Amino acid sequence: MSATAHVFRLPDLGEGLTEAEIVAWHVAVGDEVGVDQEVVTVETAKAAVDVPCPFAGAVAELHAQPGTVLTVGSPLITISAGDGAGEPGRDAAGEQYRTEERAGSAERPLIGYGAGEAPARRRAGRRRASPTPPPSPPDAPSGSSQTPPNASSGSSQTPPNASSGSSGRAIRVISPLVRALAREWDIDLESVSPGPTGVIRKADLVAARATQPLGASGGDQTQTLGASGEVTETRVPIQGVTRIMVDRLTTSRREIPDATTWVDVDATGLMEVKEALRAARPELGIGVLPLMARIVVAGLHAYPALNASVDLAAGEIVRHGAVHLGFAAQSPRGLVVPVVHEASEMTTAELAAALRELTGKAREGSLTPAQLTGGTFTLNNYGVYGVDGSTPIINHPEAGMLGVGRIVDKPWVHEGQLAVRKVTQLGFTFDHRVCDGGTAGGFLRFVADCVEQPSVLLAEL
Structure with missing residues (x-):
């Protein structure tokens, strides 16, 4: 079976938008992805949105790191599929993708969704052994909206998109924006009670923040005092x-x-x-x-x-x-x-x-x-x-x-x-x-x- 590489490019954003900034990847090189799986969060002039990929296969390359601004049509991710698997146009899902790519969709924030109303979307693929490490995101100051790509721990005890806290319980966080907010508000995710699905959402963070004592939440600091008492500075990138x-x-x-x-x-x-x-x-x-x-x-x-x-x-x-x-x-x-x-x-x-x-x-x-x-x-x-x-x-x-x-x-x-x-x-x-x-x-x-x-x-x- 021969492998075919498919390059998914940043789709038409609609609303007259022509560029977007990479916020966080939800997959890494070697992960398996499915049609219509959300693979990256991007931020436009209007909103932060999750972009689904119309191809199925293994992630071969991520073409941009978090913080990079891409124009519509720029390479976003390359998917390697065996014998043409996952190629748009070979199935109904691909035809739906091509139809929306041509005509646009008033119901969705980004054009390029593949399988339409799928019952569920996987946010992180299975890790497949690969000698090529995923690209490392640039260093960012505390409180930045940048989030490194999800990585599988390889442990059978922790489900995807979950981490294990000091108490031993699994902490499931799907959205990179939730992780960014937790850092900005200085909230320990292990202390947050998730909703009925078991996944920590923005609403759960807001509820947890409301119970904190006044002044407990942290945030970006542009100045800190060193041990010698000297004032040092940090640089916050102009992004998002x-x-x-x-x-x-x-x-x-x-x-x-x-x-x-x-x-x-x-x-x-x-x-x-x-x-x-x-x-x-x-x-x-x-x-x-x-x-x-x-x-x-x-x-x-x-x-x-x-x-x-x-x-x-x-x-x-x-x-x-x-x-x-x-x-x-x-x-x-x-x-x-x-x-x-x-x-x-x-x-x-x-x-x-x-x-x-x-x-x-x-x-x-x-x-x-x-x-x-x-x-x-x-x-x-x-x-x-x-x-x-x-x-x-x-x-x-x-x-x-x-x-x-x-x-x-x-x-x-x-x-x-x-x-x-x-x-x-x-x-x-x-x-x-x-x-x-x-x-x-x-x-x-x-x-x-x-x-x-x-x-x-x-x-x-």
Whole structure:
């Protein structure tokens, strides 16, 4: 039987993405893999995803180490198969792969899945004796998202993807992202109780972290004190989501002639409406963010020039028909901007539900590329960090971002009398190519008026 080598290349990522960074391999040279087995985790500008291989056979070569950025079409992994086994096109699974490779798939984050809805996907293959060692990943600082390839211990007592702790019990961790989070949060995996499947998931880590005393979790440290008391430095590579944000913000500053304007507003009326809604309809969970989202959508309806982007190649300003509202959120991968698609068609209650769902997924690190793509305007509630104001950087290629500072008690002249009111600062950065200062000022004043007198929104409904 002759061996045939099949090179699987980084597939079309969809969503206009053209490159991805290798996060971790789930197989090593010599492992046996099956069709549709997930072999590597890659990180794109939108999300971290697991890539399945359409070939079956033995792993002959891994073409890139963790931390390497590959473009679509670059060699990813070579599979050696006996007598053409596992070749796409020889079976129904291969035909499904080729169909998706040509047409794309709206249901999956990456094109190139092989067997469709397989009942189970093996995450690490069987180790086959091989004189060729797997490539060693580059050294990374503590807390890095890089994870070395899984290696089989050869012991019959420990199942694949499991390690044995000091207590002797098997610790099963499939996802490399879970291992990375455990390192970042300084959580001993042996102390984590797995779910019903016996595999430790992100949710199990979150639950374990919640039981730790305040300050127990560790993380990346950029400075440490040596024994002599001297301060030493460590270097954290710009990669993954950090590299993506660096590129995006640099592009924004380089290409967009932005300007920022701001105003202090009396948010007492807004807070009264929030409390009234909470008392009348507590199940809706309408807080400050959904109310601000409602106001922003109404403002963009009144000033559509700001719901736009600039197409430099065509020499056109594109005014979008619908408002797809992005909002800044923290995730295990860093700052992300989930998008509430068709926000302009939603009620305030529907906005609240959508924001709540996306915020939860951001915290879990489970947002899909589609949920991180297609925004036309961004709302940034940086007041949750305890700051009063900022100068937002536009989320390229959008044309504007509204920032909301913390809402605090301050002395304010109200109806001719000095009083203590709930005050916040609104900061608005806009692309000066899509409008002039009059339009931007009109939008910001509209938002401020709605914050001070929420009944103004009734005219827009």
